[in-house]
Amino acid sequence: MIKLNEERDKDLIKELIEFGGHDLLKCYQCGTCIADCPTGIAESPLSVKKLIHICKLGLRERLIEDTTPWMCVTCGGCEERCPRGAEPFEIVLAIRRWQCKEDETYIPLVLGEIYERGHTQNLAGVSELRKSLDLPEVPPTVISKPEMLEKFRKVLRNTRIVKEYGYIFGIDEEGEE
Amino acid sequence: MSDKTPKYGLFLGCNMPALRPDVEKAIRVALPGVGIELVDIEGAACCPAFGTFYSVDEDAALAVNAWNLSLAEKAGVDIVVQCGSCYSTLRIGRHKILNGRKDGVNKLLSNAGISYQGKANVRHVIDVYYNEAGPQKISESIKYCLDGMRAVVQNPCHVLRPSKIVGFDDPENPIALKGITKALGADIPGYEREKQCCGGAGGFSKRDVKANLEFVKKKFDSMKAEVDPDVIVVSCITCLMHLDSIQDKMRKKGMIDYSIPVFDYSQLLAICLGHDPDKVARISVTPRDEVIKRILENKR
Numbered sequence A: 001m002i003k004l005n006e007e008r009d010k011d012l013i014k015e016l017i018e019f020g021g022h023d024l025l026k027c028y029q030c031g032t033c034i035a036d037c038p039t040g041i042a043e044s045p046l047s048v049k050k051l052i053h054i055c056k057l058g059l060r061e062r063l064i065e066d067t068t069p070w071m072c073v074t075c076g077g078c079e080e081r082c083p084r085g086a087e088p089f090e091i092v093l094a095i096r097r098w099q100c101k102e103d104e105t106y107i108p109l110v111l112g113e114i115y116e117r118g119h120t121q122n123l124a125g126v127s128e129l130r131k132s133l134d135l136p137e138v139p140p141t142v143i144s145k146p147e148m149l150e151k152f153r154k155v156l157r158n159t160r161i162v163k164e165y166g167y168i169f170g171i172d173e174e175g176e177e
Numbered sequence B: 001m002s003d004k005t006p007k008y009g010l011f012l013g014c015n016m017p018a019l020r021p022d023v024e025k026a027i028r029v030a031l032p033g034v035g036i037e038l039v040d041i042e043g044a045a046c047c048p049a050f051g052t053f054y055s056v057d058e059d060a061a062l063a064v065n066a067w068n069l070s071l072a073e074k075a076g077v078d079i080v081v082q083c084g085s086c087y088s089t090l091r092i093g094r095h096k097i098l099n100g101r102k103d104g105v106n107k108l109l110s111n112a113g114i115s116y117q118g119k120a121n122v123r124h125v126i127d128v129y130y131n132e133a134g135p136q137k138i139s140e141s142i143k144y145c146l147d148g149m150r151a152v153v154q155n156p157c158h159v160l161r162p163s164k165i166v167g168f169d170d171p172e173n174p175i176a177l178k179g180i181t182k183a184l185g186a187d188i189p190g191y192e193r194e195k196q197c198c199g200g201a202g203g204f205s206k207r208d209v210k211a212n213l214e215f216v217k218k219k220f221d222s223m224k225a226e227v228d229p230d231v232i233v234v235s236c237i238t239c240l241m242h243l244d245s246i247q248d249k250m251r252k253k254g255m256i257d258y259s260i261p262v263f264d265y266s267q268l269l270a271i272c273l274g275h276d277p278d279k280v281a282r283i284s285v286t287p288r289d290e291v292i293k294r295i296l297e298n299k300r
Helices: A011-018 A048-057 A060-065 A077-081 A088-102 A110-117 A127-132 A146-157 A160-164 B015-019 B021-033 B058-075 B084-112 B125-133 B135-141 B176-182 B209-226 B237-252 B265-272 B289-296
Strands: B007-011 B037-040 B078-081 B122-124 B151-154 B231-234 B262-264
Touching (some): A011 A048, A011 A088, A048 A060, A048 A088, A077 A088, A110 A146, A146 A160, A146 B058, B021 B037, B021 B265, B078 B084, B078 B125, B084 B237, B125 B265, B176 B265, B231 B237, B262 B265, B265 B289
Parallel strands (some): B078 B122, B151 B231
16 A cells, blocks of 8 residues: 555656656656557556656655566657657656666666677677678777777766766776776 | 769668678668668767667767767768667657757767767668669669569668657658568568567567567468568568567467568668678578579569
8 A cells, every 4th residue: 555645756757857758747648658559468568657657646666666668669659649749758768767876776787888899789799700791890880990989988988877887887986997 | 862872871780780790781782782872980889779878878878879970970971770779769869969969969079079060860771762762773773573472561660750750751651661672573462460560679578578479479470361471571670680580489389380581671672683692681590592592583
């Protein structure tokens, strides 16, 4: 049983708006966002409608524990069809960001790989295959250009996420790699 | 359109050059084969995907978008990209940058001594084939064709929605991918679940494997019963890999007893232009040899 007088955090909506859910308050709970969502068939489907309701009720703990925002296939169906222009997909991303702030175990570790080599995949690890297809053995992206990779990292080192969670990026507390 | 040869910077992303480099090869020969010049975007990085920086720190995500856009801008080209997810984050990112976030991203980019002025744009490869090369040019350029073959097309969700930011086609009744596939000679009957997403992007396919298999099975069963296609034509690395590899899992589980070859559009075009299938369409889980053989017997 939830006692709203005790557990409702009125600031939760404001925090979500700050994280990018600018049009959250436009939602009037019609459910168009879930009617056509691919995850509707899942055991725990992603319901943006329900997530917005949790935000409006100010139930922080409920929202922290809800992993359904990470089910999103990013198909844009809800974003296109929302009759209120509430931008449900932006709200999904805003909730993910808020969850990462509240519980850093949500932060995807693949960020460290992008920092390390510029890509989620190791583009330098398939040179034999690429060569056999008459392609450049390592693609001419940042992964094969050390000077540019260092510049790329410099940009990232000045972002909030890398400053606050250096350990994900192999950076110690003094900012050294 | 001017008389000059249209020129684009090829954005590779992460999955295509690492996991399906034969698709990269196909794009590198197919676009020039229909009159589109390609250059590399030297130093490009991850787009970044929605599941990465976009899910944690939007300013950082936009800075990475701007990193890629600035490199294209410096080279004086627009980006052309196949991966739906790359296309969408670059388009959405650019939209946000041009609507109030330019100073912020340029402050971050200044740490690398670069900037993005908002000139370079992003085009999906379907858009470039359909609107720059055009179905007629494609049809006139090919040596082999898909005459007599039935195809279904899988439009990447990310090129359709949100249409006000990413759109170049009708989001409810897209015609471009069908148009360029018809130009290869294929017949493209419709089916009920044609517009259903492939289910491969984001967390769904990893977080609820069972439901994801059920979801995609509905699509396969619908196309099999209503069209019985010779080939599924996609134009997104995620659609390609998911629709190709999930069939094998379904067959092993006894969920389906059939097999439908999946090709990226550029792979089919490259084969039709006369390029070696072993270079442009080598990697797949679901066998494609029969389709390739039929195309090569089908001289224009």
